[in-house]
Amino acid sequence: NAGVTQTPKFRILKIGQSMTLQCTQDMNHNYMYWYRQDPGMGLKLIYYSVGAGITDKGEVPNGYNVSRSTTEDFPLRLELAAPSQTSVYFCASSWGQGLNTEAFFGQGTRLTVV
């Protein structure tokens, strides 16, 4: 019963470095999301995907890229890390429209850019 799994849990990056945050789900959900959580700001949607091969921008996509080559995986890429990207990142997934539209979340990745 893994659900949504994110790696790594913690990471420190230097300005200008790049990294990929991994996210995988084993519930066969069509929809996947990446959020960032800043203190006192709630969750902001970065990117989302409605199925393999389809991605779209959310509210705060600048500085990030995503891909969705399989139903299970939805990695988030930071190309040139900046201090403004210091945050906690959450991946989530859901079935889609209908009564069971609950979003399931991973445990988060705490990223610090120095």
Next chain:
Amino acid sequence: GNSVTQMEGPVTLSEEAFLTINCTYTATGYPSLFWYVQYPGEGLQLLLKATKADDKGSNKGFEATYRKETTSFHLEKGSVQVSDSAVYFCALENTGNQFYFGTGTSLTVIP
């Protein structure tokens, strides 16, 4: 557009006190409404949900009623415990299966 506004925190209560966390929303159409809870160092977990007007979601002693006339989904619990200390997020899901979250309300329950 779609948005969620929830009461500012932090909230500090004594054990067995009554809890209300206010949440109002703006949405087109007929959204589903959720309360999520985040314990320290963890991801968000669904606490309860309601999918249509007048529905009441409930779980672990928490309740919230979907009020379309006041566009509200306030969270209540009659007697809080120390273990309820967490951050609570109100959220809505609308057409396109996008979720919109409030800013979160931190609750601390003291013995």
